[in-house]
Amino acid sequence: MDLFSNLATGFGVALSLQNLAFALGGVFIGTLIGVLPGLGPVPAIAMLLPSIYTLDPTAALIMLAGVYYGAQYGGSTTAILINLPGESSSVVTAIDGYQMARQGRAGPALAVAGLGSFFAGCVGTLVLAGFAPALAGIAFAFGPAEYTALMLVGIVGAVVLASGSVIKAVGMVLLGLLLGQINTDALSGVERFSFGIPELTDGLGFVAVAMGLFGFGEIIGNLNQPPQSRDVFTRDVKNVWPSREDFRQAMPAVLRGTALGSVLGVLPGGGAILASFAAYTLEKRVSSTPERFGKGAIQGVAGPESANNAAAQTSFIPMLTLGIPPNPVMALMIGAMVVMGITPGPKVMTDNPDLFWGLIASMWIGNLMLIVLNLPFVGIWVKLLTLPYRFLFPSIVCFCVIGLYTLSNNNFDIYLAGLFAAIGFAFIKLRCEAGPLLLGMVLGPMLEENLRRTLLVARGDWSVLVTRPISCTLILLAAVMLLAALSPAVRQRRARAFGD
Amino acid sequence: MKRLYALAGAVMAVALCAAPGTASAQNRIFVGTVAGSDLDGLARRVAEVLAASDGARWIVENRPGAGGALSFEALKGAPADGATLLMAPSGALTLAPHTRGNLKYSMADVAPVSRVAAFDVAYIVSAKVPATTLKAYFDWVKQDSARAVFATPQFGGIPHMFGIKLGRAVGLPLDNAAYRGGGSQLITDVVGGHVLAASSGVAEWLREHQAGTVRILATSGVKRAPQLPNVPTFQELGYKDLTASIAYLLLAPAPTPKATVDAIAARVNKGLADPKLREALTAQGFVVDGTTAPATVAANLKAEHKLWGDMIKETGFKMPN
Numbered sequence: 001m002d003l004f005s006n007l008a009t010g011f012g013v014a015l016s017l018q019n020l021a022f023a024l025g026g027v028f029i030g031t032l033i034g035v036l037p038g039l040g041p042v043p044a045i046a047m048l049l050p051s052i053y054t055l056d057p058t059a060a061l062i063m064l065a066g067v068y069y070g071a072q073y074g075g076s077t078t079a080i081l082i083n084l085p086g087e088s089s090s091v092v093t094a095i096d097g098y099q100m101a102r103q104g105r106a107g108p109a110l111a112v113a114g115l116g117s118f119f120a121g122c123v124g125t126l127v128l129a130g131f132a133p134a135l136a137g138i139a140f141a142f143g144p145a146e147y148t149a150l151m152l153v154g155i156v157g158a159v160v161l162a163s164g165s166v167i168k169a170v171g172m173v174l175l176g177l178l179l180g181q182i183n184t185d186a187l188s189g190v191e192r193f194s195f196g197i198p199e200l201t202d203g204l205g206f207v208a209v210a211m212g213l214f215g216f217g218e219i220i221g222n223l224n225q226p227p228q229s230r231d232v233f234t235r236d237v238k239n240v241w242p243s244r245e246d247f248r249q250a251m252p253a254v255l256r257g258t259a260l261g262s263v264l265g266v267l268p269g270g271g272a273i274l275a276s277f278a279a280y281t282l283e284k285r286v287s288s289t290p291e292r293f294g295k296g297a298i299q300g301v302a303g304p305e306s307a308n309n310a311a312a313q314t315s316f317i318p319m320l321t322l323g324i325p326p327n328p329v330m331a332l333m334i335g336a337m338v339v340m341g342i343t344p345g346p347k348v349m350t351d352n353p354d355l356f357w358g359l360i361a362s363m364w365i366g367n368l369m370l371i372v373l374n375l376p377f378v379g380i381w382v383k384l385l386t387l388p389y390r391f392l393f394p395s396i397v398c399f400c401v402i403g404l405y406t407l408s409n410n411n412f413d414i415y416l417a418g419l420f421a422a423i424g425f426a427f428i429k430l431r432c433e434a435g436p437l438l439l440g441m442v443l444g445p446m447l448e449e450n451l452r453r454t455l456l457v458a459r460g461d462w463s464v465l466v467t468r469p470i471s472c473t474l475i476l477l478a479a480v481m482l483l484a485a486l487s488p489a490v491r492q493r494r495a496r497a498f499g500d
Numbered sequence: 501m502k503r504l505y506a507l508a509g510a511v512m513a514v515a516l517c518a519a520p521g522t523a524s525a526q527n528r529i530f531v532g533t534v535a536g537s538d539l540d541g542l543a544r545r546v547a548e549v550l551a552a553s554d555g556a557r558w559i560v561e562n563r564p565g566a567g568g569a570l571s572f573e574a575l576k577g578a579p580a581d582g583a584t585l586l587m588a589p590s591g592a593l594t595l596a597p598h599t600r601g602n603l604k605y606s607m608a609d610v611a612p613v614s615r616v617a618a619f620d621v622a623y624i625v626s627a628k629v630p631a632t633t634l635k636a637y638f639d640w641v642k643q644d645s646a647r648a649v650f651a652t653p654q655f656g657g658i659p660h661m662f663g664i665k666l667g668r669a670v671g672l673p674l675d676n677a678a679y680r681g682g683g684s685q686l687i688t689d690v691v692g693g694h695v696l697a698a699s700s701g702v703a704e705w706l707r708e709h710q711a712g713t714v715r716i717l718a719t720s721g722v723k724r725a726p727q728l729p730n731v732p733t734f735q736e737l738g739y740k741d742l743t744a745s746i747a748y749l750l751l752a753p754a755p756t757p758k759a760t761v762d763a764i765a766a767r768v769n770k771g772l773a774d775p776k777l778r779e780a781l782t783a784q785g786f787v788v789d790g791t792t793a794p795a796t797v798a799a800n801l802k803a804e805h806k807l808w809g810d811m812i813k814e815t816g817f818k819m820p821n
Contacts, residue, residue, distance in 0.1 A: 042534070042535060042536045043534070043535035043536065043562075045536070046535035046536040046540060046541070046544070047535065049541065049544065050544050050545070050548055053780070139688050139692075140688060140691055140692035140693075141692065142688070142692070143689055143692055143693075143694025143695075144689065144694055144695075145694075147685075184567075184655075185655075186654075186655060186678055186679065186680040187655065187677065187678050188655065188678075188820060189655040189656045189678075189819045189820055190820040191820070196602070198565055198566035198569055198570055198573075199565050199566070199570070201565070201566045201567070202564070202565055202566065318684075318688075322711075323707045323708075323711070324684055324687055324688060324691070324708075325684050326684055327684075328536050329536075330684075331536070331684070332536050335538070335541060335784065338783050338784050339780045339783065339784065341783070343707065343710075344707060345707050345710075345711050346711065408534065408562060408563065408564045408565060409561055409562060409563055410563065410565065410570070412565075445680075449679075449680065453677050453679075453695075456649065456675065456677050457649055457677060457694065457695055458646075459645075459646050
């Protein structure tokens with residue numbers, strides 16, 4: 001079997017002392033930037049690049065890859081602990097993860113997120129090793145029409161995310177779509193709703209809005225409670241490790257999330273984010289107790305976390321097999337390969353087998369390192385939550401503001417987060433959930449752009465959306481989801497859940 | 501407890517007062533994009549070259565926003581002592597002032613230091629298009645008006661204007677489908693045949709061209725692109741006026757003394773002569789320059805500014821705001 005001999009070569013390369021050290025360095029840096037709010041893998045890798053040009057290409061790529069999937073791992077930590085999604089794919093994790101933390105179950109949430117990520121990372125790597133050439137074609141099957149349909153599924157799915165009333169969820173999605181309209185229109189160059197403020201012409205920054213709505217809004221909401229009830233959250237830390245029952249519930253969610261993430265990760269653009277909340281939607285659909293979602297369901301953490309880590313792994317497929325970057329991190333890695341004299345594309349596998357298989361083998365090792373690195377930390381993170389509020393809150397705000405400033409070295413993002421903190425507090429008072437709003441804000445512009453591009457290329461013919469098989473299937477799926485969300489049976493079940 | 505807060509307050513106050521002082525002593529290169537763009541990557545190379553030549557620290561400070569306009573505003577507000585520079589694409593100075601009505605900077609605000617590197621605009625078709633030459637492609641487009649669409653990485657950029665110019669030269673108006681800042685979706689859409697043609701910078705398409713999934717029909721240089729010796733230029737194909745290039749420039753604030761500008765230019769251009777650096781940048785799709793004197797760079801920019809101005813007047817193209 002070719003695969004096994006190739007993997008043996010790969011492990012031979014990845015297990016050398018030098019490459020092990022670089023893998024460890026990469027995942028360590030990745031974990032750090034994942035945990036620090038605001039700082040993402042792209043600027044970190046851009047800053048690392050000049051110093052690695054002189055390294056051996058395999059070692060350099062092993063490290064960069066480690067930074068990338070390490071950051072995916074770390075991103076869930078703040079989402080769970082302090083309701084602060086560091087990037088769009090962990091918005092979904094925050095929904096149930098933070099509720100678990102409030103119930104004193106931060107430990108199990110973090111552990112399940114970590115173990116789920118580990119499993120998904122390993123499977124994603126296996127998919128990468130075994131099916132890379134076969135899956136690479138998926139990216140090309142998706143044109144503007146298919147993306148339009150995919151985004152439509154996403155936006156309809158965003159309604160399902162909310163645990164409260166359907167009307168409120170629809171309202172939040174619509175509000176998110178409207179906020180997404182603040183930008184420069186991609187196809188015509190029109191500045192929309194920017195009111196002459198140059199910073200608004202690039203759209204509202206996701207991180208600033210998410211930090212304001214989720215993180216800061218939640219902090220204000222907490223301070224709004226009388227001190228006695230505030231302390232409940234921190235003092236009531238139950239077991240640090242997941243129970244047998246937790247594992248039983250999380251396991252199928254991890255499997256389904258991994259499968260979804262492995263496929264969607266191959267798509268350029270919104271692969272990881274769509275994967276994570278497609279997984280959440282799926283979990284809520286198949287669950288026999290959908291009313292527990294949004295109130296600390298462990299499946300709501302396990303599914304999306306597995307999905308976005310599997311997606312992080314399979315997003316290497318278009319990069320390694322075709323030389324096409326599905327996201328900015330992969331674009332940087334391609335740049336690094338070019339500078340080091342390797343031509344990214346289908347020939348990497350045959351011309352540089354050591355690099356290709358070494359990188360893949362290193363991902364298993366890296367994932368193993370991550371779980372070893374992160375599990376002992378779970379206890380420490382949970383302890384952090386028991387800190388008195390007067391220390392915890394100012395430090396969170398301080399770190400967040402630093403993170404916000406580093407986004408574009410501009411105070412504007414900090415003011416924006418401040419504004420959305422007030423809005424987030426209002427949402428808490430009104431019992432509206434911000435998750436659907438954020439997804440509407442992210443997916444809306446993508447939907448609009450792709451729809452207009454579809455029509456432009458098709459010369460205004462709307463029928464392409466239903467005559468192309470993939471987009472037709474996706475549109476039908478969206479229609480079914482919409483009908484299901486509005487059907488009396490589901491409404492009743494929701495109403496009952498909400499009444500509890 | 502109160503004392504602790506007071507102490508913390510004092511520390512913060514000191515830190516805040518100290519911050520502006522240290523910031524001005526720092527050597528910086530502004531970049532109008534987020535970290536990770538090719539412009540940002542080149543700026544980091546230049547920062548290394550400068551640091552190697554004077555032993556000081558040079559950092560790249562990303563000031564994204566408003567299509568790079570914020571980085572120009574940051575440069576305008578910076579002291580003109582040679583410690584603060586800006587790396588920007590030439591189109592921001594030569595094309596944007598004609599198309600965008602709300603710019604708060606102009607050529608008068610900058611003193612060009614070096615033309616670090618450049619690349620041509622390429623006209624690319626998907627491998628699914630049955631045409632291997634520019635002429636065959638336009639004959640094929642003429643058969644069906646639905647084929648007269650080209651994609652660009654961004655609305656209103658040099659590749660977009662170049663596509664309009666090309667359509668006019670051929671007598672076949674082409675519709676534009678713009679993407680948001682280019683990136684992979686544009687490439688996958690063209691490779692997948694969802695969009696059949698694109699006008700875009702050469703650098704991003706070299707690999708696909710070599711792999712045969714797209715065909716670069718012509719490039720916009722006066723000479724052929726060094727990475728594409730077999731691809732003709734538009735001039736060779738008989739379109740005398742169809743030339744354009746996208747240059748990445750190092751700029752200083754306008755009031756910077758000429759001697760300071762010349763000294764930095766000498767250091768940067770000397771560093772750019774390093775064959776290893778040139779080779780690495782060429783592999784990335786750049787044509788490394790670093791040989792043009794600051795005064796010549798400025799004069800060429802003025803000429804290019806006028807060319808785009810004439811073209812914009814002729815076509816009546818205007819950004820909506």
